[in-house]
Every structure is written in C-alpha cells, then in structure tokens.
Amino acid sequence: MPSLTVNQLKGNIGERIGTNCERYGCEMGLPFYETRVLVVFEVMAGFQGVFGSISGQSRESCIASSCKTFKEVSTLWCHADPTHFCQCRTTASGTWQEQVMPCARAGTFFSYKRQTCVTVDMWDQGECFGADESLVKEPDAELVNCRQSCETYADITQLWCHPKDRNAFCQCRPTAVQKVFEPVKMPCANGTLFSFKRQTCMQEGLWTESCPQ
Numbered sequence: 001m002p003s004l005t006v007n008q009l010k011g012n013i014g015e016r017i018g019t020n021c022e023r024y025g026c027e028m029g030l031p032f033y034e035t036r037v038l039v040v041f042e043v044m045a046g047f048q049g050v051f052g053s054i055s056g057q058s059r060e061s062c063i064a065s066s067c068k069t070f071k072e073v074s075t076l077w078c079h080a081d082p083t084h085f086c087q088c089r090t091t092a093s094g095t096w097q098e099q100v101m102p103c104a105r106a107g108t109f110f111s112y113k114r115q116t117c118v119t120v121d122m123w124d125q126g127e128c129f130g131a132d133e134s135l136v137k138e139p140d141a142e143l144v145n146c147r148q149s150c151e152t153y154a155d156i157t158q159l160w161c162h163p164k165d166r167n168a169f170c171q172c173r174p175t176a177v178q179k180v181f182e183p184v185k186m187p188c189a190n191g192t193l194f195s196f197k198r199q200t201c202m203q204e205g206l207w208t209e210s211c212p213q
Contacts, residue, residue, distance in 0.1 A: 057081060057100045057102075059097065059098040059099065061079055061080035062078070062086035063080065063086075063129075064128075065088075067095075067096035067097055067098060068096075070175075070176060072088065073174050074173065074174075076112075076115050077112070078112050078127070079100055082110055082123070083110070083117075084110065085100075085101055085103070086098040086100055087101050090153070092153060094153070103117035104117065104188065104189050104200060104202055105191060106203075107119065108120075109123040111124070116187075146183035148160045148183050150172035150182055151181075156172040158172075159171055159194070159199050159200075161194060161196050162185055166193045166207075167187065167188050169186055169188065169194040170184065188201035191203065191204065195207055196210045196211045
C-alpha cells in the first residue's frame with residue numbers, strides 16, 4: 001500500500017465530510033474531520049508496523065478472527081486494512097476459513113460493532129482491538145424469497161440475487177446442524193447494490209443488471 005500523507009488522506013476522506021465545526025464539532029483545535037483523518041493515518045501506520053505491508057490483503061492479517069462456531073461463521077471480522085474486512089467462507093473441503101473482502105464504497109471503513117462499512121465520522125478503530133463477539137447482534141435469518149439450493153459446494157460458495165431487493169443478496173449460511181446450510185438474506189452496505197456478475201455489492205453508479213433470469 002503506498003504511503004499517504006495526512007494531506008492526501010484529508011483529500012480522500014475529509015473532503016467528503018467537510019470542515020464545518022458547527023455541524024461536525026471540533027477536537028483538539030482541529031475540525032472534526034481533520035482529527036479523524038489524523039487518527040486514521042496513525043492507526044493504518046500502526047497496523048502496518050504490526051502486520052507489515054497490507055497491500056496483499058491476506059487472511060493472515062484478519063484480526064482476532066475465527067471460523068469454528070456457528071456464531072463465528074456468521075460474524076464479519078476486522079482486517080489490518082480497515083477498508084477491508086474478513087468473512088468466513090467455505091473451502092473445497094467443506095471447512096471454513098477467512099476470506100478478505102473490500103468495503104463496497106470508497107472512503108468507508110469496516111465497523112465491527114455495526115458489521116458493515118461506514119463513513120469515517122462513524123468509524124471507531126478501537127472496536128477491532130480485543131473484538132468481543134457479544135458486541136455483534138446475531139444476524140436475522142430472513143428466509144423469505146431466498147429459495148436457491150444449498151446442497152452442493154458450488155451452491156454454498158455462490159452469492160445469489162435476492163428476487164425483490166437489489167440492496168441485498170442471498171447467501172447459504174450454516175445452520176446448527178453440522179454440514180446443513182440454508183439460504184439467508186444478507187444486506188448490502190448503504191448506497192450499494194448487489195452485482196451477481198462481480199459477486200459483491202457495488203456503488204449504484206457502477207452497477208448494471210446481471211442477475212440470471
């Protein structure tokens with residue numbers, strides 16, 4: 001990952017928020033967004049110091065992640081690069097391991113507590129240190145309208161279009177019964193739509209219809 005100066009980070013992140021102290025508040029004599037950008041810069045530099053270069057986005061840089069229990073598999077985990085997160089996905093052998101996923105929207109950071117990517121003004125880097133599963137709400141298993149099969153490895157590893165909601169997708173998730181999966185509706189981050197072709201949620205301006213008919 002190329003080195004970024006604070007000014008570059010302010011250009012990438014801060015300009016989206018603005019410098020209005022009345023609206024956003026000020027900390028330490030700096031506009032709120034400048035304080036946040038400095039924190040982001042320091043945290044990312046610290047992550048690099050602990051984990052080395054994060055440009056490879058490897059699953060070894062997932063923070064305190066585990067894919068052993070049903071709750072762990074249903075949890076999204078922090079990654080050393082806060083613009084990414086780690087999700088438990090099935091392997092060809094039927095086991096689970098972390099896969100690094102990018103935040104769908106540029107300029108957003110993964111929030112462990114919210115279990116989605118958020119703008120910098122809502123982001124708290126402290127959530128990722130000593131991550132506590134009790135902070136994470138169990139996902140709602142919305143089975144309605146998710147009717148695809150979850151029997152084969154190909155079924156389980158595929159993300160599917162939700163028939164009525166482009167702001168969500170259907171994913172085969174494990175049940176309490178070992179090796180039994182069921183289709184569950186999963187939300188996209190705010191402002192993004194699910195792309196079947198790309199197998200991820202993406203910004204509306206870049207999205208095109210690709211769901212199988």
